[in-house]
Amino acid sequence: MAGDDEPIADGEAAAESDDESVVESDGETAVEPDNETAVEPDGESLEENVGQRFDRLPATAAERRVEGRATREEVVDYFADRFGIPAETFEEYTFWEKGAGKIWIYAGEAPSPIEIEAIGMTCLRTRQEHWKPTTDFVQRFGRRATDCVIELSREEARAFIDGQDQDLEWNGDWGYLIAAHEIGVGSEGRPGRDGEAVEGAALEPLGVGLYVHGELQSVVPKGRQRSVSDRR
Amino acid sequence: MEPLERYRPIIDDFEAFLEACRRPLGTAVRVNTIKASVERAIAVLSETGTAYERVDWNPRVLRLETDSPGSTWTSFHGFTYGQEEVSAVPAGVLDPQPGERVWDACGAPGGKTTQIAALMDDRGTVVANDNNLGRLSALRFNAERLGATSLAVTNQDARNFSMKPFEFDRFDRALVDAPCSCEGTIRKNPDALEDWSEDHLHSVAGIQKGILRRAIQTTREGGTVVYSTCTFAPEENEAVVQHALENEPCEVVDFDLGLEHSPGVTAWDGEEFDPSLEQAARIYPHQNDTGGFFVAKLEVTA
Numbered sequence: 174m175a176g177d178d179e180p181i182a183d184g185e186a187a188a189e190s191d192d193e194s195v196v197e198s199d200g201e202t203a204v205e206p207d208n209e210t211a212v213e214p215d216g217e218s219l220e221e222n223v224g225q226r227f228d229r230l231p232a233t234a235a236e237r238r239v240e241g242r243a244t245r246e247e248v249v250d251y252f253a254d255r256f257g258i259p260a261e262t263f264e265e266y267t268f269w270e271k272g273a274g275k276i277w278i279y280a281g282e283a284p285s286p287i288e289i290e291a292i293g294m295t296c297l298r299t300r301q302e303h304w305k306p307t308t309d310f311v312q313r314f315g316r317r318a319t320d321c322v323i324e325l326s327r328e329e330a331r332a333f334i335d336g337q338d339q340d341l342e343w344n345g346d347w348g349y350l351i352a353a354h355e356i357g358v359g360s361e362g363r364p365g366r367d368g369e370a371v372e373g374a375a376l377e378p379l380g381v382g383l384y385v386h387g388e389l390q391s392v393v394p395k396g397r398q399r400s401v402s403d404r405r
Numbered sequence: 406m407e408p409l410e411r412y413r414p415i416i417d418d419f420e421a422f423l424e425a426c427r428r429p430l431g432t433a434v435r436v437n438t439i440k441a442s443v444e445r446a447i448a449v450l451s452e453t454g455t456a457y458e459r460v461d462w463n464p465r466v467l468r469l470e471t472d473s474p475g476s477t478w479t480s481f482h483g484f485t486y487g488q489e490e491v492s493a494v495p496a497g498v499l500d501p502q503p504g505e506r507v508w509d510a511c512g513a514p515g516g517k518t519t520q521i522a523a524l525m526d527d528r529g530t531v532v533a534n535d536n537n538l539g540r541l542s543a544l545r546f547n548a549e550r551l552g553a554t555s556l557a558v559t560n561q562d563a564r565n566f567s568m569k570p571f572e573f574d575r576f577d578r579a580l581v582d583a584p585c586s587c588e589g590t591i592r593k594n595p596d597a598l599e600d601w602s603e604d605h606l607h608s609v610a611g612i613q614k615g616i617l618r619r620a621i622q623t624t625r626e627g628g629t630v631v632y633s634t635c636t637f638a639p640e641e642n643e644a645v646v647q648h649a650l651e652n653e654p655c656e657v658v659d660f661d662l663g664l665e666h667s668p669g670v671t672a673w674d675g676e677e678f679d680p681s682l683e684q685a686a687r688i689y690p691h692q693n694d695t696g697g698f699f700v701a702k703l704e705v706t707a
C-alpha cells in the first residue's frame with residue numbers, strides 16, 4: 174500500500190514465522206529469524222501447530238490436561254520469583270500456549286481453544302530448562318520488576334540494543350536478566366489514561382539479556398535491534 | 406499530478422492544493438500511551454536531542470525533525486510509532502472505550518489498530534484483521550513493540566468475515582480503513598499516482614463496498630462504524646458510504662474534528678448522494694499541511 178505509515182517489507186514478509194520479524198524504521202527492513210535461538214540451541218526451535226491453535230493455560234497443576242504445559246500459577250510465580258513482578262499485575266490477563274512452549278499474554282475475550290493468528294503478545298518460552306521472557310514483554314511489564322534487573326549506562330544500553338555482548342559486573346543470579354537504563358526521567362511514568370500519569374519509573378527496561386561468566390549477552394531479536402545515535 | 410485535475414471542481418483553492426501535493430511531507434509520530442505518557446515521550450526526545458513540535462489538534466501527535474524516526478530511543482522503547490499526522494484521525498473519530506469489542510477490518514500494518522488499543526487503555530478486545538498474511542506479520546511485530554495485549558489477530562477476507570472464532574456475535578465498533586488508490590499519500594510517495602486509472606478506482610470501490618457492508622452487519626445496533634481512506638476520489642469515498650446507506654441499516658452522523666477540512670460531496674459525475682454525506686470530512690493537503698484523507702462516521706440503526 175502506498176498509504177502505509179511505518180513501511181512494510183517489500184517482498185511482503187516471509188509470512189507465517191512466529192519470529193519477531195519484519196518491518197519498520199527508516200526503510201530498513203528486517204525479516205529475520207529470531208536470533209534468540211543462538212543463545213540456547215536446544216530448547217529453542219519451536220514447532221508451531223499448523224492449525225494456529227491457542228489453548229488457555231490451566232489455572233493450576235490439578236487442572237492440567239496437556240503434558241508439559243505450564244500452568245497460569247507457574248507463569249505468574251515465575252515472574253514474581255525471578256523478577257519480583259507482583260502477581261496482581263496479571264489479575265486481568267489470561268495466558269495461552271500455541272505450539273510447544275511459547276506463552277502469550279492477552280487482555281481480551283476469547284474461547285479456548287481458538288484458531289487465529291495471534292492473541293495478545295508473546296511473553297515467555299517454557300518447556301526448556303530456563304524459561305525466557307520476551308523482549309517485548311519486559312518492555313511492557315518489566316518496570317515493575319525489582320529483582321534480576323541490571324542497570325546499564327547509556328553507552329552500554331546503546332550496545333545492548335544493537336545486539337552486542339558485553340563484559341559487565343553483576344553480583345546477582347546468572348541467567349536471564351532484565352536490562353534497563355535511566356531515560357526521560359523528570360516526568361512521571363505511564364498513564365492510566367492518555368496524559369494522566371499514574372506511576373513514576375526511574376529505570377526503563379530495554380530487553381532481556383543472558384548473564385553468564387561475567388558477560389551480558391544481548392538477546393534482543395534481530396528485527397528489534399537498533400543503532401541509535403543520540404544527538405547529545 | 407495529472408489525475409488530480411478531475412478534482413478541480415470540488416476543491417476550493419485548487420492551485421494551493423496542487424502546490425501542497427508537490428511539497429514533500431515531514432516526519433510525524435504518534436505517542437503510544439500504552440507504554441508512555443506524552444510527557445514521558447517528550448522528555449526522552451528532549452534528553453536524546455531529537456527536536457519535535459506538537460500539533461495543536463491532537464496532544465499525542467508530534468512532528469519530528471529527523472529522517473529516521475525508527476532510530477530513536479522512543480521508537481526502540483515503543484513510546485512512539487511513525488505515522489502520518491492525518492492517519493491519527495479515524496481512530497479518534499471511532500472513539501473506542503475501554504472494555505469494548507472493536508473490529509479493525511483492514512488492520513495491517515497496525516498503526517490504527519494499536520492506536521485503538523491505546524485509546525481503550527489496552528483493555529477490551531480489538532480484533533485486528535487483514536487478508537494479507539505478510540502485512541499481518543508486520544502488524545504483529547508492530548503491536549508487540551508497542552506492547553498491545555488486547556489484540557486478537559485474524560486473517561480473513563473482511564467482505565465475508567466470520568465471527569465463528571469468537572463467542573460474541575457483534576462488535577461495539579468497527580473501523581474500515583480501506584485499501585484505496587492512495588491519492589492522498591502523494592506527498593510521501595511521489596509515485597503514488599503512477600498506476601492510477603479510473604478502472605482501478607472502480608474495482609477497488611467494489612471491495613470497499615463489500616468490506617463496509619460487512620462491518621455494519623457485524624456491529625450491534627447503536628454501535629459505530631468509521632469508514633476512512635487516504636484518497637480523494639468520491640467513487641471510493643461518498644459513493645461507498647452511499648451504497649452502505651442504501652443496503653444496510655445505518656446513518657451518517659456528525660463528529661468533531663480539530664483539523665481544517667471540507668464537507669463530503671453530495672454529487673459527483675452525474676450521481677447524487679444523500680445530503681447527510683456532508684457530515685463526512687475531506688482533509689486536503691493544503692488545509693493543514695498534511696496528507697489527504699477521507700473519514701465518515703456511521704451509526705448502526707438495527
Ligand SMILES: C[S@@+](CC[C@H](N)C(=O)[O-])C[C@H]1O[C@@H](n2cnc3c(N)ncnc32)[C@H](O)[C@@H]1O
Pocket residue numbers: 174176178492510511512513514515516517518534535536537540561562563564582583584585612616
Ligand atoms: C490502508 S491499509 C490499512 C492500514 C492500517 N489500518 C494501518 O493503520 O496501519 C488497507 C489494508 O487492507 C487490506 N485489505 C485489502 N483487501 C482486503 C480484504 N478484502 N479483506 C481484508 N483486508 C483487506 C490490505 O492488505 C491493507 O493492509
